[in-house]
Amino acid sequence: MHDLREDRDSVSTYECLRCGELVTTDTRPDACPNCGQTGSYRNRAMSLE
Ligand SMILES: [Zn+2]
Secondary structure (H helix, E strand, O other): OOOHHHHHHHHHHEEEEOOOOOOEEEEOEEOOOOOEEEEEEHHHHHOOO
């Protein structure tokens, strides 16, 4: 068994809806590191697949 997959699944890419900045993290970002916008993140994984 490979437990690496579980580790990868916990990381998601979020896209800032304001500036388009992409942030890959295991937790939902509170604020965009680029523009500082808060609460405007979309999980890219949902629309990619
Ligand atoms: Zn942003």
